[in-house]
Amino acid sequence: MTLSGAILISEVGPRDGLQSVKSIMSTADKCRWIDALVAAGVQEIEVGSFVPAHLLPQLADTAAVLRHGLTHRGVTIMALVPNLRGAQAALEAGAQKLTIPVSASAPHSLANVRKTREAMVEEVHAIARLRDAMAPGVKIEAGIATAFGCTIQGEVAEDDVIWLASQCIAAGADESGLSDTTGMANPAQVRRLFTRLRAAIGAKAGAAHLHNTRGLGLANCLAAYDVGVTTFDASLGGLGGCPYAPGASGNVVTEDLVFMFEAMGVNTGIDIEKLMAARAPLQAGLPGEVLYGMTPEAGLPKNWHPSIRT
Amino acid sequence: MTLSGAILISEVGPRDGLQSVKSIMSTADKCRWIDALVAAGVQEIEVGSFVPAHLLPQLADTAAVLRHGLTHRGVTIMALVPNLRGAQAALEAGAQKLTIPVSASAPHSLANVRKTREAMVEEVHAIARLRDAMAPGVKIEAGIATAFGCTIQGEVAEDDVIWLASQCIAAGADESGLSDTTGMANPAQVRRLFTRLRAAIGAKAGAAHLHNTRGLGLANCLAAYDVGVTTFDASLGGLGGCPYAPGASGNVVTEDLVFMFEAMGVNTGIDIEKLMAARAPLQAGLPGEVLYGMTPEAGLPKNWHPSIRT
Numbered sequence: 001m002t003l004s005g006a007i008l009i010s011e012v013g014p015r016d017g018l019q020s021v022k023s024i025m026s027t028a029d030k031c032r033w034i035d036a037l038v039a040a041g042v043q044e045i046e047v048g049s050f051v052p053a054h055l056l057p058q059l060a061d062t063a064a065v066l067r068h069g070l071t072h073r074g075v076t077i078m079a080l081v082p083n084l085r086g087a088q089a090a091l092e093a094g095a096q097k098l099t100i101p102v103s104a105s106a107p108h109s110l111a112n113v114r115k116t117r118e119a120m121v122e123e124v125h126a127i128a129r130l131r132d133a134m135a136p137g138v139k140i141e142a143g144i145a146t147a148f149g150c151t152i153q154g155e156v157a158e159d160d161v162i163w164l165a166s167q168c169i170a171a172g173a174d175e176s177g178l179s180d181t182t183g184m185a186n187p188a189q190v191r192r193l194f195t196r197l198r199a200a201i202g203a204k205a206g207a208a209h210l211h212n213t214r215g216l217g218l219a220n221c222l223a224a225y226d227v228g229v230t231t232f233d234a235s236l237g238g239l240g241g242c243p244y245a246p247g248a249s250g251n252v253v254t255e256d257l258v259f260m261f262e263a264m265g266v267n268t269g270i271d272i273e274k275l276m277a278a279r280a281p282l283q284a285g286l287p288g289e290v291l292y293g294m295t296p297e298a299g300l301p302k303n304w305h306p307s308i309r310t
Numbered sequence: 311m312t313l314s315g316a317i318l319i320s321e322v323g324p325r326d327g328l329q330s331v332k333s334i335m336s337t338a339d340k341c342r343w344i345d346a347l348v349a350a351g352v353q354e355i356e357v358g359s360f361v362p363a364h365l366l367p368q369l370a371d372t373a374a375v376l377r378h379g380l381t382h383r384g385v386t387i388m389a390l391v392p393n394l395r396g397a398q399a400a401l402e403a404g405a406q407k408l409t410i411p412v413s414a415s416a417p418h419s420l421a422n423v424r425k426t427r428e429a430m431v432e433e434v435h436a437i438a439r440l441r442d443a444m445a446p447g448v449k450i451e452a453g454i455a456t457a458f459g460c461t462i463q464g465e466v467a468e469d470d471v472i473w474l475a476s477q478c479i480a481a482g483a484d485e486s487g488l489s490d491t492t493g494m495a496n497p498a499q500v501r502r503l504f505t506r507l508r509a510a511i512g513a514k515a516g517a518a519h520l521h522n523t524r525g526l527g528l529a530n531c532l533a534a535y536d537v538g539v540t541t542f543d544a545s546l547g548g549l550g551g552c553p554y555a556p557g558a559s560g561n562v563v564t565e566d567l568v569f570m571f572e573a574m575g576v577n578t579g580i581d582i583e584k585l586m587a588a589r590a591p592l593q594a595g596l597p598g599e600v601l602y603g604m605t606p607e608a609g610l611p612k613n614w615h616p617s618i619r620t
Contacts, residue, residue: 154613184611186573187532215566215604218529222497256525263496263526294525301494303464
């Protein structure tokens with residue numbers, strides 16, 4: 001087993017997971033969960049969304065959670081911001097990285113944020129200018145949503161995806177990743193699109209945010225890794241998407257993703273046993289919520305040894 | 311979406327699936343299930359095992375099921391045989407292909423078939439001679455079990471796997487595939503081992519029999535496809551392995567595997583909607599048994615169109 005390049009696992013459960021469950025996790029429980037993730041070696045955590053509390057009451061305490069996250073050294077604490085107002089709140093709270101969802105599907109953009117794609121590029125521009133003024137060190141990621149297909153319009157033209165990512169970079173985003181919002185991606189498409197993305201925006205090509213809706217989550221992550229992607233979004237316990245329910249969000253399960261890469265000899269920097277232990281505070285904070293993950297259920301293989309550490 | 315090489319999906323549910331569930335499916339129900347698989351375009355079906363009925367009462371009617379399967383044209387009807395006696399029964403029943411499990415792990419071989427690996431190679435040789443005498447057109451596959459790890463001994467040396475496959479070919483097997491009996495494979499290992507297998511035995515390198523025990527089933531299939539594997543074993547509804555139970559067998563789910571390849575533009579020859587319809591007779595024959603599969607649960611994407619047909 002040889003080490004073949006390190007990757008970054010970006011834990012999105014506290015944002016993408018929690019926004020999809022009905023129960024509200026207490027601020028103290030969220031903080032304990034984040035502490036456990038950090039103890040396992042997770043190096044980037046999306047701790048919440050700066051959206052109006054009436055829209056997502058589950059994330060109303062994002063500023064407080066974010067401030068707690070900042071007490072940890074060596075971890076990037078990021079937040080989702082859908083617009084300039086959210087970005088201002090995130091920067092005021094001290095967010096170290098912002099992620100802005102920008103949909104490649106025109107009807108999805110209108111349905112999701114009530115803005116055209118062009119208007120969202122303008123929003124990215126405004127957020128980048130605010131960042132320049134308020135906190136020049138903060139990174140901005142534009143996450144291209146519905147990059148692999150849309151539940152409203154069906155197929156999304158690959159040209160649209162690459163055009164939109166390039167527009168976001170031109171507008172001041174530091175990186176642009178691709179999101180399989182609808183769980184429609186396949187490995188061939190993942191390889192094509194991330195290859196085109198890198199050709200268009202070079203090293204500013206960002207994270208793969210892939211879902212497991214139709215069971216292809218890890219295969220799609222492998223495909224992305226094969227063409228040079230090094231950052232992968234995932235959610236502990238697959239929180240927020242019952243993979244066996246129609247229309248479920250179904251984020252890739254962090255534990256299975258880390259197991260796959262570590263088994264391959266690809267260093268994630270994460271201790272998988274401690275990562276699995278981080279399910280306990282998550283479950284304690286959301287009693288009754290079903291957690292997924294095949295590796296936690298099956299256990300680690302006999303004589304398991306993770307990738308070589310650098 | 312372009313067509314990039316056709317593959318063969320070998321349905322093992324009637325053997326590998328049924329042997330792992332406690333309920334006994336009636337012969338008539340098995341036949342209806344097989345009819346539905348054939349109607350969906352499945353071109354190879356492992357219909358049972360020729361083992362003593364007291365060991366696997368679920369498969370005691372394998373000869374009858376096999377004879378029914380033979381009424382379909384254009385489908386290869388195969389059976390598992392652990393030894394010469396089983397092979398004789400299978401050939402008498404008219405099996406078109408035999409698969410022999412040969413374990414690369416010495417302690418697993420003793421535990422599973424009470425024979426050393428060398429004795430199993432002798433058994434392959436005896437079966438090949440019997441085949442030559444009784445039915446020269448019948449193909450023999452040696453499936454190397456525990457090729458990616460063993461629950462008894464842990465790691466299995468890759469040299470052992472390749473040596474054993476080569477021995478089986480020398481003994482008269484027509485092809486040798488690799489089985490992740492224990493769900494311990496990872497994509498890097500799958501690529502390495504199938505590449506070595508092809509280097510050792512060329513076009514006699516056979517099927518990838520991969521499990522989803524730790525969620526890596528489809529990623530491992532993708533990895534195998536990447537290095538030239540064209541035959542993939544899978545089980546409808548993931549029958550026979552609760553993926554959320556420790557120690558589960560967890561065959562790759564046929565529906566999800568077909569969805570992945572068809573979405574990639576790789577022709578499986580299978581109509582996925584008819585394949586999903588084949589869950590009904592399976593469920594009817596095993597009421598109460600849980601069927602898995604993310605694609606059947608989520609449904610096909612909007613405006614779905616399968617690979618181009620040749």
